[in-house]
Every structure is written in C-alpha cells, then in structure tokens.
Amino acid sequence: MPAATAVLFPVPAADALLREVGERFPGAVRPGLPAHLTVLYPFLPEVDEAALAELAELIGRRAPLRVKFTADVAQRHLDDGFVPLRPEPDGPLRELTAELAARWDLRPYDGRYGDPDPHVTVALDVTPQRAREIAEHVAGALPPPALLAEAWLVELDGGWSVRARLPLRG
Numbered sequence: 001m002p003a004a005t006a007v008l009f010p011v012p013a014a015d016a017l018l019r020e021v022g023e024r025f026p027g028a029v030r031p032g033l034p035a036h037l038t039v040l041y042p043f044l045p046e047v048d049e050a051a052l053a054e055l056a057e058l059i060g061r062r063a064p065l066r067v068k069f070t071a072d073v074a075q076r077h078l079d080d081g082f083v084p085l086r087p088e089p090d091g092p093l094r095e096l097t098a099e100l101a102a103r104w105d106l107r108p109y110d111g112r113y114g115d116p117d118p119h120v121t122v123a124l125d126v127t128p129q130r131a132r133e134i135a136e137h138v139a140g141a142l143p144p145p146a147l148l149a150e151a152w153l154v155e156l157d158g159g160w161s162v163r164a165r166l167p168l169r170g
Helices: 012-024 049-060 075-079 091-104 128-139
Strands: 004-010 036-040 065-071 083-088 120-123 146-148 150-156 160-167
Touching: 012 120, 012 128, 012 146, 036 091, 049 091, 049 150, 049 160, 065 128, 075 083, 075 128, 083 128, 120 128
Parallel strands: none
Antiparallel strands: 004 036, 004 150, 065 083, 065 146, 083 120, 150 160
8 A cells, every 4th residue: 555645737847947956956856756736645545446437537527727837936935945836827726626625525735734826846845045046046947838638646655656647638
C-alpha cells in the first residue's frame, strides 16, 4: 500500500523553469515530480478499482483547460519561503478540487492551508530573501501557456509514481 496518493495535472511547460531555478538556487525546488498543479493531496490512502473508475469518470467529464501563468509575489508567501506560479483561469481547478474533496470527504493538504490557491510550486522552504530573489527571476521567465488535458493519480511509496493517467474529455 502506498504511503500517500495525489491527483494532479502535469505541467511540462513549466519543467524548464523548475530546472533552471533548481540550478540557479540549489535546494529550492522539490525533487521527484515534474512541474504540476495539485488538484487534491492527500487523496485516498488506498485507491481501489471502483474509486479509480469513479475518479476517471469525474475528471473525464471536464473539458481540457488552457491556462497561462503569473508569478505570485504575495508577501505572505515569500515570508513563508514559498514561490508559486498561479494558473489563470483558476476557477475550473478550484471546482474540480472542491468536487473531489466533497465526494471523498477530504480536505486539501489535510486543511493545513485553508482553501489553497491552485499553483505550481516553484520553490519551497527557502529563506524569505531567497524567495524574493526566485520570485523576481520567475517573473521574468514565465512558462508558456499550457493545456491541461490529462490528470494523473500518483502514489508515494519511497518516490512518486504515476498510477493512472486520466484524460479530460468533456
């Protein structure tokens, strides 16, 4: 049984930016996953075939979504050592998170951050000064718009692995 699962959208358009930030600011980028927008973490501790089929059906009802990214330079995030990219529009992502959370009676990040904004994490657990430097760099190097056409169910068991690819078909 995996230690944790998550539902996310891979964002390959932001991979180069994360690599660049990781090279320029060692230790700032989380290893192990490509750039992604988290829909719901943690998801179910164990995802059986019935839950997977229902998840695929709920995601499959939605249409692919084109998003562009903006740098989030909110002081509260920078003071916490966190540098995110925000997708626009974010309404469909918020709706999907709310739908999945309600269906399985879950809270994003176990409720630690309230109602978190959809985001791609660029840097985490850095000093506020380093967060400001990274945010300034990111603002001048935003990734191109991305088409979110497939969600992933991922499992954490010593490392992250993709359990299922869930296309949006709506």
